Amino acid sequence: MQAQEARTPALLPKDYKSDYKPIWCPGCGDYSVLSSITRALSELGVKRENAAVISGIGCSSRIPAYTSLYGFHGVHGRALALATGLKIARPDLTVLVTGGDGDGFSIGGNHFLHACRRNADLTYVVMDNQVYGMTKGQASPTTASQWEGSKLTPHGTGVSPFQPMAVALAAGANFLARGISSDPKGVAQLIVEAVRHPGFSFVQVLSQCVTYRPEQQEWRTIARPSHKEPTSNIARAGRRILDDDGFTTGIFYVGNRPAYLAPEETDKIVSDIEQRFMI
Amino acid sequence: MTAGQMLLDAAANAGYQGMMTRSLGPQIRGGEAAAFLRLSAHEVACPGDGVDILISFDWASTQRFSAEIELGPDSLVLFDPAAGAAPEMILNTGARMVDLPFKALLDDIEGGRPNMLGLGVLAGLIGLPENAVLAIVERALKRKGPKALEASSAGIRAGFEASAAMPATCRLGAGEKGARRWNISGNEAVGLGALRGGIRFVAAYPITPATEILEWLAPNLEHLGGELVQAEDELASINMAIGGSFGGIPTLTATSGPGLALMLESIGLSVASETPVVVVNVQRGGPSTGIPTKSEQSDLNIALYGLHGDAPHIVTAANSVSDCAFTAQWSVYLAEALQSAAIVLTDQLLGQTRAVVDEPANSGHVAARETAPAGLQDYRRYAVTESGVSPMAIPGTAGGEYVADGLEHSPIGRPSSQAEDHLAQLEKRQRKLDQFDYGDHWADIEGDGDTAVITWGSCTGPVHEACDRAREAGIGVRMVSLRLLAPMQTVKFAKAIKGVKRVLVVEQSHSQQFYRYVRAHFDLPKKVKVCARPGPLPVRPADIYEQIVNWS
Numbered sequence: 001m002q003a004q005e006a007r008t009p010a011l012l013p014k015d016y017k018s019d020y021k022p023i024w025c026p027g028c029g030d031y032s033v034l035s036s037i038t039r040a041l042s043e044l045g046v047k048r049e050n051a052a053v054i055s056g057i058g059c060s061s062r063i064p065a066y067t068s069l070y071g072f073h074g075v076h077g078r079a080l081a082l083a084t085g086l087k088i089a090r091p092d093l094t095v096l097v098t099g100g101d102g103d104g105f106s107i108g109g110n111h112f113l114h115a116c117r118r119n120a121d122l123t124y125v126v127m128d129n130q131v132y133g134m135t136k137g138q139a140s141p142t143t144a145s146q147w148e149g150s151k152l153t154p155h156g157t158g159v160s161p162f163q164p165m166a167v168a169l170a171a172g173a174n175f176l177a178r179g180i181s182s183d184p185k186g187v188a189q190l191i192v193e194a195v196r197h198p199g200f201s202f203v204q205v206l207s208q209c210v211t212y213r214p215e216q217q218e219w220r221t222i223a224r225p226s227h228k229e230p231t232s233n234i235a236r237a238g239r240r241i242l243d244d245d246g247f248t249t250g251i252f253y254v255g256n257r258p259a260y261l262a263p264e265e266t267d268k269i270v271s272d273i274e275q276r277f278m279i
Numbered sequence: 280m281t282a283g284q285m286l287l288d289a290a291a292n293a294g295y296q297g298m299m300t301r302s303l304g305p306q307i308r309g310g311e312a313a314a315f316l317r318l319s320a321h322e323v324a325c326p327g328d329g330v331d332i333l334i335s336f337d338w339a340s341t342q343r344f345s346a347e348i349e350l351g352p353d354s355l356v357l358f359d360p361a362a363g364a365a366p367e368m369i370l371n372t373g374a375r376m377v378d379l380p381f382k383a384l385l386d387d388i389e390g391g392r393p394n395m396l397g398l399g400v401l402a403g404l405i406g407l408p409e410n411a412v413l414a415i416v417e418r419a420l421k422r423k424g425p426k427a428l429e430a431s432s433a434g435i436r437a438g439f440e441a442s443a444a445m446p447a448t449c450r451l452g453a454g455e456k457g458a459r460r461w462n463i464s465g466n467e468a469v470g471l472g473a474l475r476g477g478i479r480f481v482a483a484y485p486i487t488p489a490t491e492i493l494e495w496l497a498p499n500l501e502h503l504g505g506e507l508v509q510a511e512d513e514l515a516s517i518n519m520a521i522g523g524s525f526g527g528i529p530t531l532t533a534t535s536g537p538g539l540a541l542m543l544e545s546i547g548l549s550v551a552s553e554t555p556v557v558v559v560n561v562q563r564g565g566p567s568t569g570i571p572t573k574s575e576q577s578d579l580n581i582a583l584y585g586l587h588g589d590a591p592h593i594v595t596a597a598n599s600v601s602d603c604a605f606t607a608q609w610s611v612y613l614a615e616a617l618q619s620a621a622i623v624l625t626d627q628l629l630g631q632t633r634a635v636v637d638e639p640a641n642s643g644h645v646a647a648r649e650t651a652p653a654g655l656q657d658y659r660r661y662a663v664t665e666s667g668v669s670p671m672a673i674p675g676t677a678g679g680e681y682v683a684d685g686l687e688h689s690p691i692g693r694p695s696s697q698a699e700d701h702l703a704q705l706e707k708r709q710r711k712l713d714q715f716d717y718g719d720h721w722a723d724i725e726g727d728g729d730t731a732v733i734t735w736g737s738c739t740g741p742v743h744e745a746c747d748r749a750r751e752a753g754i755g756v757r758m759v760s761l762r763l764l765a766p767m768q769t770v771k772f773a774k775a776i777k778g779v780k781r782v783l784v785v786e787q788s789h790s791q792q793f794y795r796y797v798r799a800h801f802d803l804p805k806k807v808k809v810c811a812r813p814g815p816l817p818v819r820p821a822d823i824y825e826q827i828v829n830w831s
C-alpha cells in the first residue's frame with residue numbers, strides 16, 4: 001500500500017484548481033487565499049477525492065467550485081455545521097471550511113462558538129475583509145465601529161468589532177493562526193500546519209475587498225509576522241491576542257485538547273436491538 | 280405513571296393489547312399527571328370515548344384534567360372519602376362514586392403506597408390475574424430490595440381484595456397469549472424504523488415531544504457503529520445531517536414545530552443540492568411555543584409549503600404507534616432513493632403513547648442510494664436523466680469530485696442563473712418525485728360504501744374505530760388515511776374515492792389545513808363535511824361516528 005502511494009506522482013497546486021473562472025473582482029484577496037489552499041493541499045499530498053471544501057454564502061464562500069475537490073456550497077452561515085456532520089460521519093476525509101467574516105461570525109456566529117468547543121478535526125479558513133462583499137458593502141461583525149462606508153450605517157455601526165481570535169481561544173479552538181492575503185506562501189504554510197494539527201483549527205486571513213474597502217490595500221504595509229514561538233499556554237496566547245492590533249501574522253496558539261471522536265465499534269445488529277420491545 | 284405503566288405491562292403479559300397516553304401539567308418535574316389506559320383483547324387503535332373507571336388520588340389534581348376525563352352514569356369513580364367530598368363537576372356526571380379508603384387500607388402495610396393499592400384495585404376490577412400483576416411488580420422493583428417489593432406486593436393484594444366488594448364494571452375478555460407482541464412508544468418506533476431503514480447518523484437539538492426519539496437512538500446508534508450528535512440548535516442539526524449525508528451516510532434529524540421552522544431554509548438546501556435527509560417532526564400545539572406537551576396536526580402547512588422557491592420534497596405521516604416504525608423506515612428509503620428531503624410527521628399523541636401491539640414487521644425498505652462508481656470520466660452530478668435521479672458520487676470516489684450546491688446549477692454542478700438550466704433542474708427535481716412508484720403505501724384504505732372518511736396521522740385511530748362501528752350499524756363507509764402527503768397521489772386518490780357520494784374529512788387543526796390541501800387537488804363530491812378541531816383534546820371515535828351516522 002505504502003509503496004504504491006510513493007509511486008503516485010505528487011499533485012501540483014494547479015491540480016487542485018478547477019477550470020472554472022472565479023467571479024471575484026480583479027485584485028480581490030480571495031484569489032490569493034485560493035492559491036494558498038491549493039498550495040497547502042499539494043504540500044500535504046492529499047488525494048483529491050479524499051478532501052472536501054465546505055462553505056456558506058459570500059464572495060469568499062465561492063471557493064469550493066474553484067477547487068477540483070469534493071465540496072459543498074451550502075446556505076449562508078451554516079458551513080461549520082455541515083462540515084461537522086461530514087467529518088463525524090466520515091472521519092477519514094480531510095475537511096476544510098472556507099468563508100467570510102459575515103458568514104462565520106454574524107449569521108454563523110453560534111456555530112463558530114460550538115465548532116471551537118466541539119473541537120472536531122476541521123480547518124476553518126476565514127477570509128476576513130471586514131465587510132459584506134457579496135451584498136455590496138455593508139458592515140460586518142469585524143468592521144471598525146466608526147466606518148461610515150455603508151448606506152445602512154451612515155454614522156458607523158457604533159458597535160465594537162468582534163474579536164475572532166480571542167473568541168475562538170475562549171471557546172476552545174485547538175489551533176489559532178492569522179495570515180494576510182498579500183503573503184500567499186505564508187498563508188499556505190499556516191493552512192498546512194492547521195490541517196496537520198488535530199482538532200478544530202482556525203486560520204483568520206486578512207483578505208482585502210478592493211471594491212468596498214479599497215483602503216485595505218494598505219494592509220500589506222501594516223501587517224507584520226510574529227517573531228514569537230507559538231504557545232500552548234492559553235493565558236499567554238490570550239495576552240498576545242488581546243495585546244495585538246490585529247495585524248500580527250503567524251501561529252498564536254497550538255493546543256493539545258483531544259479532537260472530537262465518534263465511537264466506532266459495532267457490537268449489535270438491528271434485530272438484536274429490537275428484542276427489547278418484545279413482551 | 281408508574282402504576283399505569285405496570286398495569287399496561289401486566290395486561291400485555293396476560294395477552295391483552297392496549298395503550299397508555301399520558302397527560303401532564305406544565306411542571307418540569309413532579310406536579311399533576313394523568314395516565315389514561317385502554318386495554319382490550321383486540322387491537323386498540325386510539326384512546327377511547329369515555330372513562331369506565333377513574334381512580335382519583337387527589338381531587339385538586341384530578342380536576343385539572345376534567346376536560347380530558349369524560350365520565351357518564353356507567354363510570355366508576357374511586358376515591359378516598361378522607362380526601363374530602365367529590366367536586367360538583369364530578370358528581371354532576373352521574374358517575375357511580377365508590378369509596379376507596381387508601382389510608383385505612385394501607386394502615387397495616389409498612390411503606391405501602393396508594394398507587395400500588397390503586398393498581399391492585401384496577402387490575403382486580405377488570406379481571407387481570409393477580410399473579411400477572413405481581414410478576415410485573417417484582418421485575419420492576421427487584422433492584423429496590425425485598426422490603427420495597429413486599430410493601431408494593433402487599434398493597435396490590437390489598438387492592439385486589441378491596442376490588443371484590445366493588446360494583447361490577449367492564450371486564451376484559453380472554454386474552455390471546457403467545458402472539459408476538461411488542462411494548463413500544465411511537466417515538467421509539469420512529470427510532471427503530473430509522474435504524475431499520477439504514478440511518479446511521481443523527482444530529483438534533485432536544486425539544487418536547489420529540490426528545491425520546493433521540494434518547495432512544497443515541498445508545499442504539501452507537502451499538503451499530505453510528506453516532507448521534509447533540510447540535511447547538513436546529514440550524515446546525517439539519518446542516519450536520521446534510522453534511523453527513525453528503526458523506527454517503529443515511530442521516531436524520533428529529534424535532535417539533537419550532538425546530539422545523541428553523542430548519543426550513545436548509546431543507547431547501549437538501550432539495551436543491553439533492554442530498555437526502557430525513558426530518559421527523561413530532562407535532563405539538565402551535566403556533567410559536569404553543570402547547571408543547573399536547574398533540575395537534577397543525578404543522579401540515581409548514582411541512583407541505585414551508586420551503587421557499589419551487590422545492591418539491593417528500594412529506595409522509597405515520598398513522599398509528601406501530602406505523603411510526605413503518606413510515607420512518609419507508610421515508611428513509613424514499614429520501615435515499617429520490618435524493619431528496621423527507622419530512623415525516625407524527626405527533627405528541629403517537630409519539631408519547633406507549634402501546635402493546637402486534638410486532639411491527641420490518642418492511643425490508645433500506646437506504647439504497649444510486650451512487651457513482653470510481654474512475655468516471657466527465658462526471659455530471661446533476662445530469663438530467665429520465666428518472667430525474669442522477670448517480671451521486673460519494674467523497675472518496677476518485678473521478679467523482681463535484682460541488683453540491685444550493686445555487687441553481689448546470690448538470691456538472693456549476694452555479695448557473697441561465698433560464699435553461701433552472702428549468703431543466705426544476706423539472707428533474709419534480710420528475711423524480713412524480714414518476715416514482717410508491718406502491719400501496721401511499722394510503723391505508725379500508726371498507727367500501729358511498730361515504731368516505733378521509734384523514735391522516737393520529738386521527739386515523741379514531742376514524743378507523745368509528746368506521747368499524749358504522750359498519751356494525753350497517754352503514755357502508757370507506758376510510759382513506761394518507762401516509763404519503765406529498766407528492767400527492769392524485770390518480771390513486773381519485774380511484775380510492777371513486778363512486779363516493781359523501782366525504783367527511785377529519786383532522787386536528789383549527790384552520791382545516793388538511794381539508795384545504797385535499798381540496799386543492801380534487802373536486803370532492805358535493806356533500807362534504809369537515810371535522811377539524813384543534814388540540815389539545817383528542818379526537819374521539821364517538822364524535823366521528825356521530826358525524827357519519829347523522830349526515831345532514
Ligand SMILES: Cc1ncc(C[n+]2csc(CCOP(=O)(O)OP(=O)(O)O)c2C)c(N)n1
Nearest residue numbers: 057058059060076100101102103132133134
Ligand atoms: C439567510 C440569508 N441572509 C442573507 C443573505 C445575503 N448574503 C449573502 S452573502 C452575505 C454576506 C457575506 O459576507 P461575508 O461572509 O463577509 O463574505 P464576503 O462576501 O465579504 O466574502 C449576505 C448577507 C443570504 N444569502 N442568506
Ligand code: SF4
Nearest residue numbers: 025028059133209210
Ligand atoms: S466585492 Fe470585495 S470580496 Fe467580493 S469579490 Fe469583490 S473584492 Fe472580493
